[in-house]
Structure formats: C-alpha cells, structure tokens
Amino acid sequence: MSTTTGVGAPIRRKEDDRLLRGRGRFVGDVALPGMRELAFVRSPVAHARIRAIEVPPDHAGAVFTGADLAGDGVRAIRAASGLPGFKVSEQPALAIDKVRFVGEPVAVCVADTRAEAEDIAAAVFVDYDELPVNVDMLEAVKPGAPRVHEHWPDNVILETRTGGDLSAVAATAAVRVSRTIRTARQCMVPLEGKGVVAHRDRQAEQLVLTTSTQIPHIVRAGLAECLGLDQGAIRIVPPDIGGGFGWKGLLQPEEVVAAWLALRLDTPVRWTEDRREHLVAAANAREHHYEITAYADARGRLLGIEADALVDAGAYSVYPFTACLEAAQIGSILPGPYDFPHYRCRTVSVATNKPPLVPFRGVARTGVCFAMEQMIDAVAAAVGREALEVRLENLVRPEQMPFDNVTGKHFDSGDYPESVRRAAAAIGVEGVRERRARGEPDGRLVGVGFATYCEQAAHGTAVYHGWGIPMVPGHEQAHARITPDGGLELRVGVQSHGQSMETTFAQVAHEVLGIPVDRIKLVHGDTALTPYSTGTWGSRSMVMAGGAVATACRRLAERVRRIGGHLLQVPAGDTTLADGCVRAGAASVTVREVAHTWYRAPQRLPADVDPGGLEVTAGYKPGSDHGTFSYATHAAVVAVDPELGSVEILDYVVVEDAGTMVNPMVVDGQIYGGVAQGIGTALYERMPYDAEGQPLASTFMDYLIPGFTEVPHVRILHMHTPSPYTEFGVKGIGEGGAIAPPAALCNAINDALAPRGATVTDAPMTPEVILEALRRAGGPA
Amino acid sequence: MNQHARTISLTVNGHAVTAAVAPRTHLADFLREQRLLTGTHLGCEHGVCGACTILIDGEPARSCITYAVACDGRSVTTVEGLDADPLAAELRDAFSAEHGLQCGFCTPGMLVAARDVVQRLPDADDAAVRVAMSGNLCRCTGYVGIVNAIRRVLDARKPRPE
Amino acid sequence: MKAADFDYAAPRTLDDALALLARDDGAARPVAGSQSLGPMLNLRLAQPGLLVDITRIPELRDIAVDGDALVVGACVTHARLEDGGYPDPTGGVPARVAAGIAYRAVRNRGTIGGSLAHADPAADWVAALTALGADVIVAGPHGRRSVAMADFIVGAFETDLRPGEIIAAVRIPALSERARWGYVKVCRKTGEFSHATGAVLADPGRGVARCVVAAASGRPVVLDDPRLLADAAARDAAVAARLGGDPAAIRPHLVALRRAVAQVTP
Incomplete structure (x- = not known):
C-alpha cells in the first residue's frame, strides 16, 4: 500500500513495550x-x-x-x-x-x-x-424432566425452524447419509480471568x-x-x-x-x-448436538441438508447475547460455504443446570463447521470419491459472487474452491496418500483432512435484528483529533483484549493522514472518553471501528487540506496530503503547522474555516449490512496411535482470505491463536459433568488446554480478495482460526481410521473417544 | 496483621527488602500486593500455567506455589528486574519482531522461562524449545511467534563461523 | 484461591524438624519445595496448622555415593538431579527421569522427597524408584528406618510414613554396566501427570528383571520375573490380574509397559 507503516504493513506493535516490561495495567494490578x-x-x-x-x-x-x-x-x-x-x-x-x-x-x-x-x-x-438435575440436554427436553425454571412449562428456551420440506429430495436422492455429532462443553480460558x-x-x-x-x-x-x-x-x-475470546x-x-x-x-x-x-x-461454551442428514446425487453433489440441532444453553440467558444466539446462528449458517438447493433446520436452545452458554470465538460456527464438514466427507465416502473432490464440487464458485445462499446469506467475494486447491497442494495430499500406503514403522495410522468455512463477521444491523439479539449494532463511530503539536488521538468504543488495535487503528489513520504511527494514540473502551459501541466481538472491530477511524480521518484530511491550502495560498482542491504534509506543487506545510495554526494562531485561518476544527466524530457502516465473509480452508495431517488413541498433528495448513490485511503479522497471529484454541476444542477441552451436575475438572491439571508441544507450527497461506463493501476491502478474521480445526482434524482422524472401519463424530476426540470408535469397529490394534 | 506473620529479609530485583508476611501469602501475592510489582501475573495459582514464573536465586520458579516466607534470604527477580538485562532485552526485541505476544498476560512468565531456555539450552532446535517452554501456557498466540522469537535469539547468539 | 491460614517454621536441623512435627497434634506437615503441596494448599484441599519447611536442613540436600548406592537427600530438587554433575553409579537414570517431571520451573523447586511423600500414583519417582529397587530412608522420633520402595507406597497418596516421620533420603542401588532402563509415560500433554507408566529395569549383572506399572489407581504393580520380559502375553496377563477391572482402563498400562520393555530389549 502507500507507506511502510500504513495499511498492509506488518509493523511491530505499539502495545508491546509496556507488556514486555511487565508494565501493563491489568485489572488485578489496580x-x-x-x-x-x-x-x-x-x-x-x-x-x-x-x-x-x-x-x-x-x-x-x-x-x-x-x-x-x-x-x-x-x-x-x-x-x-x-x-x-x-x-x-x-x-x-x-x-x-x-x-x-x-x-x-x-x-x-x-x-x-x-x-x-x-x-x-x-x-x-x-x-x-x-x-433433580438436568445435565444432558437430550434428557432435559423430554416430558417430565425437572424444570430449571419452574414457572416455565418445559426447558425449551426457544425452538426455531428454518427452511422447508425435504421429503421430495429424500425420496429421490441417490445418496443419503446421517450422523449424530456432538461438541463438548468447554471453558474459554483467557489466561487472565x-x-x-x-x-x-x-x-x-x-x-x-x-x-x-x-x-x-x-x-x-x-x-x-x-x-x-x-x-x-x-x-x-x-x-x-488478558484475553477474552467471548468470556x-x-x-x-x-x-x-x-x-x-x-x-x-x-x-x-x-x-x-x-x-x-x-x-x-464458567464452563459455558460450544455444547452442540446435531442429528444431521445429507442428500446427494451419485457424484456427491449436495441436494439438501436436514438437521436438528440442540444447544445446551445452561441455566440463564446472558446479557446481551441471550441464550439463543448460538442456536439462532446455527439455523442460518449451517449450510456454510456450500451451494445446495434444499434445507431444513430445527434448532432448540435447552435450559440445563450448567453455567449459562456464552458465545466463544467462532460462536456457533465451530460446531456448525464440525457438523457440515463431517457430512461432506461422509458423502464423499458414500459415493466413493476423494473428500477433496466432493468439497470442490459443492463449494460456491467465484463466478457466482456475490452469492446469496439457501438461507439468504450474502457472500461478498472470494474463490472458495481455490482455497481448497491451494491447501491440498500445500499439505501434499499425494505425499500423504503414498505415506499411508507404505505404513508407519511405529504402527501409527496417518490421515489427511480438510475443512472449509466462511466466517461471516462484523454482522450488520439486519443480521442481529434477525437473530433477535436485543443489542443490535448500527453505525460504529470514531473520534479523531489532531493534537496541537500535530499528533493524533483516536477514540473508539470497541475494546482491545489482545487484538493489537493500538497499532492497527494507528495504521489506518496513518494511511489516511500520513501522521507517523508512533504519534498516534488510541483511547479505547472508556465510556467517559469514547463513542458508544457495542464492543469487540464477532470479528467486527477492524471492519467497523477501523472503518470509522478511516472515515473520521478522511474528514480531518479535508479540513487539514483546507487550512493547509489557505496557508499555501492555493485552493484546497489543489493540495495533496501525504507523509504528514499538505503540498501544492513545490510548496508544502506540515500537519504540525496546520495544527499550530488552528489551535495557537487562529488569526491565520481562512475566514470560512470549518468551526469543527481538527476534531471529528464520524460514523461508519459497510456498504452491505450482511457483514463481511472471509473464508479459509484448513488442512491437517495426523498420526493416530491405534493402541493409545492419541493423535499427533504432523502438519497443519491454513489458506485464508482475509481480504485486505491492515497488519499481516497481526492477522497471522490471530489465525495461529485461533487454530490453537480450535485444537483445544478438537482434541483436549471438555468439561465433564457427573450425573449430579458436578463439573469434574477444576484445575489445569484436569482441564487441558494446548501447550507448546500440542500445537504444531501452523503454516498460513493468504489469498487476497478485498471486500467490495468495506474500507480498504478489509474483512473480519478474528475468530476464523478457531472455527475449522475440529472439523479438519476430525476428517483427518477419520481418514486415518478408515482402514480400520472406525469413525469418530464427537469433539473432543480424546484417546477414549478414538479407542471406543476402534472398539466398535472391531477392536483396537 | 496475620497472627502467624513472620519478618523476612530478601533481595527483590537487586534491592534488600525486609517485610512482614503471612506464611500463607504466596510469593506472587507478596510481590504484587506488598511490593506493587504487578508484572508478575497469576493465571492459575496451582503451578501449571507459568504466568507467575519469576527467578529465585537465578532459577525460574512458580511464584504462586512458592510461599514468600520460604524465600527468606533469597534473591528474587521479576520481569521488572530484567529491564536492564541484556538477554531479556534481546528477547523483548525478538518477541516484538515475531509477534510473540497478543494480550501480554502470559508474557512476563514467558520471558523468564525463555531466558532460562536460551541460557541453558543454547543448541536447542524448535522441538526442544517447545518441550522446554511447555510449562508456560499462552491462549492468544498459538505459540508460533514465541518459538520464532526464541529461535531468533538462539541463532543470533550462536558463534559465527570464521 | 488462597491457602487457608497456617503457621510456618524452618528448622535448621533434622532434630528440630522432628521435634516440631512430633509436638503437634497431627496438624503439622513437612514441606520441601511445595510444588505438590502448594496447589493443594491454594485449593484448600490441605489445611495444615503448621508447615515445617525442611529445605534449610543441610543434610537433606546432599547427594552422595554410599557403598553400592546413590543416596539422594529428600530435599534434592529434580533440576539438580536432571543437571547431573554428581557421581552417579546408576548410569544417569535419575537424571533422565528427573528431566521428564513437569516443567523446569517446577523441577527447580520440587524435591524427590516431597514427590514421594505426596505419593501421587502418577508421579515419576513413585514409578521409577520402585523399578530401580530403591529404599526410602525415613527419619522419625524413634530414629531411622529403611523401607523398600515397593513397601513404601501403600496406595494412592498413601505411604508407609507414620506420624512425625519424614523422608530423609532415597537410596538407589548402583546398576551394573549391562543394565538397561526402559521408561514410558502415557501423557496427553508434555509435563502432564502420567495416565499410565511402564518402567523396566533389566540388569542381568545383578540378576534384576523388574517390570513396574504405575499411574493406575493404587500402588505400583511390581513384577520381578525375568520371563516376563520376553513373554508379552504372560506379562499382559500378570498386569491385568494385578490391576483388575475394565480392560479398556488397563490397556494404556499394558501398552506403556510393552513399549518400556521394547526399550530394554536389544
């Protein structure tokens, strides 16, 4: 892009120094x-x-x-x-x-x-x-189950129905595959509580x-x-x-x-x-149960999806996202990035005697991707084709963009099949197939798996209104002020909890105004100092608040050029603003001089100067209300120890299209971190409950989150399809990394287990789950 | 004050300190609440996450399961005490260059552990770095940036062939 | 969580420590590196009235060769054993075991004696020292006694220690030149407590062929039968008979032991 520190530059973070010196100020330090x-x-x-x-x-x-x-x-x-x-x-x-x-x-x-x-x-x-206690959502919806809220007739918080009748499809489809799929209840575990x-x-x-x-x-x-x-x-x-992730x-x-x-x-x-x-x-995330059926033709072309999805929403409805955000999302996003004509989904948010469900990074997408991607592989197996081919067969194609899918999701841009092809090339599918054919000297089973998803982010007004959430986001606002010495202060109501906003919003402002990044200060979150915002969630902050920062800075730029032009004795239209200077031909005046003029030497201002001066509050909404659609394909190679049920991730590739990246280093960091959390969901993290509703893990000794040796050196490849609807073409990507790992790893594990005829469908895929699958298939080892 | 309070004398970041502590006060709480050295963070208080890792007599230790009263006569160094340490400075630079931190909560403990790894295992490959660092949990970075940062420092310190 | 209130003493001699532990009504507990007890204190799972810190007693921090054994003081840390630099007639086995315990920051404080006294069935020293045929030297109000590891660990978190006694040292017999050591832990994460441990010592020079299965629900299973090294089926049957219960639960233990045996089988 335009400068070495503006949009697109992988610059170091302004936040780092204080955090690296132990000089951050966390709530426990107050x-x-x-x-x-x-x-x-x-x-x-x-x-x-x-x-x-x-x-x-x-x-x-x-x-x-x-x-x-x-x-x-x-x-x-x-x-x-x-x-x-x-x-x-x-x-x-x-x-x-x-x-x-x-x-x-x-x-x-x-x-x-x-x-x-x-x-x-x-x-x-x-x-x-x-x-009496409700521990299992499947039991809690049965007649006669003890009621969590006794004045309710049952434990159903909300039931939704999407789509229509699939009986005609069911009657004629060449292939019908059904699965029961479950994701476990998880804790989000920011390192700081x-x-x-x-x-x-x-x-x-x-x-x-x-x-x-x-x-x-x-x-x-x-x-x-x-x-x-x-x-x-x-x-x-x-x-x-110290991290949030939704908690x-x-x-x-x-x-x-x-x-x-x-x-x-x-x-x-x-x-x-x-x-x-x-x-x-606070064991409050991710617990989904799917009964799902896919119909396809003999090539594996999807004809329809039918699903009943239950979400264990726990005991109460959390403010502001409510107890039904997750299930409401499932109904609308289960089809994922696939193009098929027929769909029916019933969702039930179930009250149980567990902590209230809270949207965790990826929210329902992680469970939805886990279910849908298993179905793609299952259909592929049923028609005898490579899962990769069936995935390509069904993904929305670039020439269909912008594309409205079966639930009316408006896909803005991108080439989804290409992400699959690049992931397949990067992971080396042929090599894995050959390795598998040779067999492992230690008896482990090797497999490769894929998962593709779209990450609808920065959800707009219509989306949130449609989900019934009482907090509907509208315009996002930013306040920008050039200081008397030519620096810049930005004020936004979103709140960084590790996303590097102090750096990336400064890059956005620098891109527009040319003020050096190190002279740009971000004030965020404080309700006394910042514009109202619904906050940082849903991978929205760069799209929404970043867009607002750009908008506010553009307005400032006009005023700076107006004053600067006056000082240079040329019309504003004859000036340019770059590198911190207003220029007209060979003459120039710095932003600092413009600021000095406004604040300290107003006698030099033009008579018709904008009395708003060098501070602006501007609101912003993208050109489309549907949110942005970033997407990715994850590919994993695993080795499964059939004696112990343990899984080693041998290789992991992410091919991601985040549109324009404001700071590619930060984008990569979000993906690495998301994948690590997704690996937790896939292989390690589960809060077990006994029949009395007692949580059986209470320390990091029994609730395992992935550490250095459980997370591989993930390889990221980028595609770049700017959003047609946002400032600079950015798309939200903060959650994406956490969406696909359970699906990609499940498909890889099932590929590895295929020679033994075993299939796993539930996350986390612990040794017990894998050994049980092998036992059902005729015994481990 | 606590009925069992003891007076201890120790060195904290190079300064001699004498203080009364309740025996049940762990070292991290002593540093944070009594010495206002809040760079040491508490992530689990049962010795697993590593956020509270500090140096006792130069060796990394968990300050959440070490009691202040047991540190009488010891020398304790926190992240604040590594401000002028040349190796810590190299690591800080590398962590920033490699995006080895996001929220920064695990970072002080990571730095203390990483410094020990660089000193103790100068020839470590990435796999060995990962094993050696496995006592510190991070929920943000996926560890890639941290491993790369340590790699960068290890490589920079290797003697160059003539 | 923060620990419940307790008193604290750091005696400088073993006699002083024993006196402190003896005079109390059972509410006193010895502590060394506090790496096992610390979490229990913070979680209030342990609420002693008095902690007797024994790490300031010089004789408990010695490592020495005594006759045909390596004698390791109770307060020797895992890290010190890991780093070597002491005369070692056991061929480096303690160093290798120590290097796999938890994490370095824990190893810098945690001690061999503390680990044994805690007696977590999944602990490395419980498994390894049983396989090595070590003896625990116990000091108490009535003097010292030596207890074979196989007898010292009575059950999960249960030892042969009597009220007022502490571990003074561990005596690990020297291994012969031909000794081979096999050790496999089944962990889902690096540094995690083991879910199944297999430890094997094959020391034909001393006529030892010992298989140990640990990290099950109780005390380690010890099989002292040279034939079992070669006969996997008989070994599995022997372990299964001793562990009992669900075959699925036994399975990781059989696998761990099988893989440990493979390490000693040329």
Whole structure:
C-alpha cells in the first residue's frame, strides 16, 4: 500500500513495550486506597432450593446475599431475545431462593485480603434442599424432566425452524447419509480471568468500574438496568485485558455485585476470578448436538441438508447475547460455504443446570463447521470419491459472487474452491496418500483432512435484528483529533483484549493522514472518553471501528487540506496530503503547522474555516449490512496411535482470505491463536459433568488446554480478495482460526481410521473417544 | 496483621527488602500486593500455567506455589528486574519482531522461562524449545511467534563461523 | 484461591524438624519445595496448622555415593538431579527421569522427597524408584528406618510414613554396566501427570528383571520375573490380574509397559 507503516504493513506493535516490561495495567494490578477484596460463596450443587444462609456472628456485616441486593432494589439480569416464543430467565446477581448450576454466586464476602474473604466464604453455611438435575440436554427436553425454571412449562428456551420440506429430495436422492455429532462443553480460558474494581468517584459523582470487559458500553447499559441508575452515573474503564475470546463479552453477575457493594459500602472493592472459579463456574461454551442428514446425487453433489440441532444453553440467558444466539446462528449458517438447493433446520436452545452458554470465538460456527464438514466427507465416502473432490464440487464458485445462499446469506467475494486447491497442494495430499500406503514403522495410522468455512463477521444491523439479539449494532463511530503539536488521538468504543488495535487503528489513520504511527494514540473502551459501541466481538472491530477511524480521518484530511491550502495560498482542491504534509506543487506545510495554526494562531485561518476544527466524530457502516465473509480452508495431517488413541498433528495448513490485511503479522497471529484454541476444542477441552451436575475438572491439571508441544507450527497461506463493501476491502478474521480445526482434524482422524472401519463424530476426540470408535469397529490394534 | 506473620529479609530485583508476611501469602501475592510489582501475573495459582514464573536465586520458579516466607534470604527477580538485562532485552526485541505476544498476560512468565531456555539450552532446535517452554501456557498466540522469537535469539547468539 | 491460614517454621536441623512435627497434634506437615503441596494448599484441599519447611536442613540436600548406592537427600530438587554433575553409579537414570517431571520451573523447586511423600500414583519417582529397587530412608522420633520402595507406597497418596516421620533420603542401588532402563509415560500433554507408566529395569549383572506399572489407581504393580520380559502375553496377563477391572482402563498400562520393555530389549 502507500507507506511502510500504513495499511498492509506488518509493523511491530505499539502495545508491546509496556507488556514486555511487565508494565501493563491489568485489572488485578489496580489498587485503590481503602480497597477491599471480594470472594463469592458459590453453590456446590447444581439445582437446589436455598433453605437458609447462615453467617457466623463473627462475620456479620461482611457477608451479603441476594436478599440484600433485592432490598436495595437491584434487579435481576434479564436478557430477552426478540424472537417469538423465547422464554426469558431472571438471573439475580446473587441467587435468591434457588440455585441452578454449580458455581452460581450465592453470597459475597468482603475483607481486606482475598485470603481473608475466602476464609469468611468458607465459614458461611448454606442449607440446600437439592432438586433433580438436568445435565444432558437430550434428557432435559423430554416430558417430565425437572424444570430449571419452574414457572416455565418445559426447558425449551426457544425452538426455531428454518427452511422447508425435504421429503421430495429424500425420496429421490441417490445418496443419503446421517450422523449424530456432538461438541463438548468447554471453558474459554483467557489466561487472565475476569475481574472488576468498583468505586465511587465523588468528584464525577459516578460509579466507576475498572473491569476486564470486551463490551464496556454494553456493560454500562446492563448495570444501569440492574442498579436502576442513569447510564450517565456510571463509567466503565477497561484496563489492559488478558484475553477474552467471548468470556469478557457479557455483563457478569459479579460486576453487578461489585458495583452495588462499592456504592453500599462506599469503598472500593475488587474481585478477580481465579482459575478454579473460571473452570467450575464458567464452563459455558460450544455444547452442540446435531442429528444431521445429507442428500446427494451419485457424484456427491449436495441436494439438501436436514438437521436438528440442540444447544445446551445452561441455566440463564446472558446479557446481551441471550441464550439463543448460538442456536439462532446455527439455523442460518449451517449450510456454510456450500451451494445446495434444499434445507431444513430445527434448532432448540435447552435450559440445563450448567453455567449459562456464552458465545466463544467462532460462536456457533465451530460446531456448525464440525457438523457440515463431517457430512461432506461422509458423502464423499458414500459415493466413493476423494473428500477433496466432493468439497470442490459443492463449494460456491467465484463466478457466482456475490452469492446469496439457501438461507439468504450474502457472500461478498472470494474463490472458495481455490482455497481448497491451494491447501491440498500445500499439505501434499499425494505425499500423504503414498505415506499411508507404505505404513508407519511405529504402527501409527496417518490421515489427511480438510475443512472449509466462511466466517461471516462484523454482522450488520439486519443480521442481529434477525437473530433477535436485543443489542443490535448500527453505525460504529470514531473520534479523531489532531493534537496541537500535530499528533493524533483516536477514540473508539470497541475494546482491545489482545487484538493489537493500538497499532492497527494507528495504521489506518496513518494511511489516511500520513501522521507517523508512533504519534498516534488510541483511547479505547472508556465510556467517559469514547463513542458508544457495542464492543469487540464477532470479528467486527477492524471492519467497523477501523472503518470509522478511516472515515473520521478522511474528514480531518479535508479540513487539514483546507487550512493547509489557505496557508499555501492555493485552493484546497489543489493540495495533496501525504507523509504528514499538505503540498501544492513545490510548496508544502506540515500537519504540525496546520495544527499550530488552528489551535495557537487562529488569526491565520481562512475566514470560512470549518468551526469543527481538527476534531471529528464520524460514523461508519459497510456498504452491505450482511457483514463481511472471509473464508479459509484448513488442512491437517495426523498420526493416530491405534493402541493409545492419541493423535499427533504432523502438519497443519491454513489458506485464508482475509481480504485486505491492515497488519499481516497481526492477522497471522490471530489465525495461529485461533487454530490453537480450535485444537483445544478438537482434541483436549471438555468439561465433564457427573450425573449430579458436578463439573469434574477444576484445575489445569484436569482441564487441558494446548501447550507448546500440542500445537504444531501452523503454516498460513493468504489469498487476497478485498471486500467490495468495506474500507480498504478489509474483512473480519478474528475468530476464523478457531472455527475449522475440529472439523479438519476430525476428517483427518477419520481418514486415518478408515482402514480400520472406525469413525469418530464427537469433539473432543480424546484417546477414549478414538479407542471406543476402534472398539466398535472391531477392536483396537 | 496475620497472627502467624513472620519478618523476612530478601533481595527483590537487586534491592534488600525486609517485610512482614503471612506464611500463607504466596510469593506472587507478596510481590504484587506488598511490593506493587504487578508484572508478575497469576493465571492459575496451582503451578501449571507459568504466568507467575519469576527467578529465585537465578532459577525460574512458580511464584504462586512458592510461599514468600520460604524465600527468606533469597534473591528474587521479576520481569521488572530484567529491564536492564541484556538477554531479556534481546528477547523483548525478538518477541516484538515475531509477534510473540497478543494480550501480554502470559508474557512476563514467558520471558523468564525463555531466558532460562536460551541460557541453558543454547543448541536447542524448535522441538526442544517447545518441550522446554511447555510449562508456560499462552491462549492468544498459538505459540508460533514465541518459538520464532526464541529461535531468533538462539541463532543470533550462536558463534559465527570464521 | 488462597491457602487457608497456617503457621510456618524452618528448622535448621533434622532434630528440630522432628521435634516440631512430633509436638503437634497431627496438624503439622513437612514441606520441601511445595510444588505438590502448594496447589493443594491454594485449593484448600490441605489445611495444615503448621508447615515445617525442611529445605534449610543441610543434610537433606546432599547427594552422595554410599557403598553400592546413590543416596539422594529428600530435599534434592529434580533440576539438580536432571543437571547431573554428581557421581552417579546408576548410569544417569535419575537424571533422565528427573528431566521428564513437569516443567523446569517446577523441577527447580520440587524435591524427590516431597514427590514421594505426596505419593501421587502418577508421579515419576513413585514409578521409577520402585523399578530401580530403591529404599526410602525415613527419619522419625524413634530414629531411622529403611523401607523398600515397593513397601513404601501403600496406595494412592498413601505411604508407609507414620506420624512425625519424614523422608530423609532415597537410596538407589548402583546398576551394573549391562543394565538397561526402559521408561514410558502415557501423557496427553508434555509435563502432564502420567495416565499410565511402564518402567523396566533389566540388569542381568545383578540378576534384576523388574517390570513396574504405575499411574493406575493404587500402588505400583511390581513384577520381578525375568520371563516376563520376553513373554508379552504372560506379562499382559500378570498386569491385568494385578490391576483388575475394565480392560479398556488397563490397556494404556499394558501398552506403556510393552513399549518400556521394547526399550530394554536389544
């Protein structure tokens, strides 16, 4: 692109120095005078009535319950979908009368140190009258199942139906393949847990929350609803955030409690989620169950897909995304990047006695891709062709772009089949086939697998309205101000939690204004300082906020050229702005001089100068409301140990089309990191529950996330099809890496197991799952 | 103050420190809450994730499962104490060049562990680097950038053939 | 989570340590590197009244050759064993085992004695020292006693240690020149606790042919029968008979042992 630091340049990050020197400021690093620490009493049972909460006399005044909150008028968290039939849950920040999952906060304890707060929590006695438990969503939808919310007739939060009748297709299709496919309940596990410091700012007369959130403006809205305050009476200040991945994209009950306590006690309070709390009380992602059937012709050309998809949505509807975002997404995105004519999908969001489901990086796409890509391979097997060929046969073709698929998804651009071909070439399919034919000296089984997906990102107004989510994104805004010394300040309401926005938004601004990247400062998230935003989720920030930054900077550029032209005594139209200078022929004036003129020497300004000066707030929406469609094909080669069921990833290739990349190094980093999380979903991560709803993993010793040796040196190849609808042609790609690994690895494992006649369909594909598949197929080894 | 509090004397980042600590206070909490050295992060508090890795007498250790009271007489170095360390500076540069950090939460522990790997295993290939670093978890980077950064420093320190 | 409150003492002599451990009513616990106990304390799974830190006792930190054995003090860290630099009549086996324990930062603090006292069935020293035929030297209020590893580990997280006793040292018999060592752990992740461990010592010079299966639900299975090295079917049957239960659960143990045997079979 235009400069070595603008859009397209893989420059180093502005964030790095402070983080590398241990000078970041994370929520746990925030200490305020008089600050007290909180620990929560959490339910040890999955479903019970609370008979009594007994606080030892020593600790009177240090323990607060749901009754105390209710007494102060604090309202329950309520996240209602606009979709007809949605059942709304009421989630008190501290449980009242009933607990509905293990880990649900029941009381909060206040002390000078966290250790002492935990001492108090251990001394609080809660008398539970245990109730029957819903652990399995398939059981929970049956008549007579215990009800999570007793005033509901059943545990169905919402049922949706998409598409039509496939009986004609079913009657005539040459091939019919059915599968039952499941993804496990997972934790998101940012390395930093959730945390919040709440205090009263007496001067501003505001409740201030320093909270590790992805959605500060939405947290403010939710808090205002719960606490009955004006939004103007609340300020949310996100600090550095140690990863989020979705877990920090909701209003937490703990935030409500901390906020209320800071006001009630009139003293700062801090809560930091520890790892055990995170694993036990926040196992809240990914749990899908599919009954899916594919119909195809004899070549493997898809004729139709029918699916029943159940999502275990847990006990409550999270604010703002609700308990049905995931299932609603499934209905509309299950067809993925495939072009076929007939479709029917029923989705059911099921309430169970588990933590509330929260959208995790990739949201429903990871499960959908896992299901759909297994079906492509299954159809290929049924018609006796290479899965690769059947994939190519069915993908949307470049000449169809822009393309509206069977559910009306508007694909903006790209060459999906080419991504498959490049992935096949890069992974060396022929070589793998030869290697497989030779066999491994150690007896392991080698296989290759593919998965292709589209990543709809930066979802627009119509999409979110269609999903019934109460928080519908509209225009995104950015504020840009040239400082009196010619630097630039950007203000955006999205919130980086590792995405490198301080760097990439500076690159966008530099591209437009030519101001050096190191003189551009990003202020993000703080509700007192930044424009309203729905926040950072859905791979939207670069498309939306980046677009807004570009728009604001363009407006600034016009004003800079206007003033600069005046100083050069030429019309603005005769000037150019580049490299920090307004030029007209051989004459030039720097942005710094223009800034000086506006701020310090206004007597030199033109009489008709724009009184808005050198600061602009601009709103932005892409040219299409459907969101962007990046896409990728992942290819994996695995070796499966048939004696132990273990899987080694021998090679992993991603061919990704992110459109225009603002910082290719950052894009690659997002993909590497996403793939690592996807490998976790594929092979390692699962929160097991016993029949009583007890989570059986509570440490990193029993909940395994991939480490250095479990993640291969992923190879990334890029394609570049700029979006026709966005600034610079960028597309959202933040989640993509995490979408395909379970599917690609499942297909690779099944390719490896094929000679033994075994098939796996459930994630994670642990040794137990693989050995069980081998056993069913006639015994391992 | 805690009824079992003990007074300890130790060196923290080169400075002599005498402080009263509750025996149950782990070293990370002591550093963070009492010394305000918040560069040391807590990711699990059960010794697995490595975010809290610091140096005790020059050797990497988990500060979440080491108690401050047990460090009487020891020399403790945190990421802040490596600010002027030449090898740490090389690693910081390499981590930035290779995008070996995103959110930065695991980074201080990564740097301490990486510094030890560079010193202890100068001939390590990428596979050996991965095994040696496996006590530190990162949820953002997929590890590629971190391995590349360590590789870069190892290669730069290899004696060049004449 | 933060540990429940406890008191702390760091005696400088073994006698002082034993006195502290003896005078208490069972609420005292010895601690060395705190790499096993630390997580349990932080999770409040262990709530001792007094921690007796034994790492300041010089004699517990010695490594020495005594006659035909390597004697390793209880407070010797895994990292020190890993790094070598001590006279070793056991052919480097402890160094190799130590190098595979958890992670370097843990090995720098964690000790051989602490690991044994914790007695996690999946722990490397539980498996390896049993296969090596080591003895545990225990110090207590009534003096010292030596316990064979096979008798020391009584069950999962259970040892032969009596109230007031601590591990003083581990005595590992020297191996002959012809000794071969096989050791295989089944882990899903590097540094993770083993799900199944097979350890084999074939030392024809001393007439030892020992197979050990560890990381099952209880104490290690020890098979001292030279014929089992060559006869896989008999070996599998012997292990299965000792472990009992679900064949699927036994399977990784059989595989681990088979692969460990392969390492000693020329």
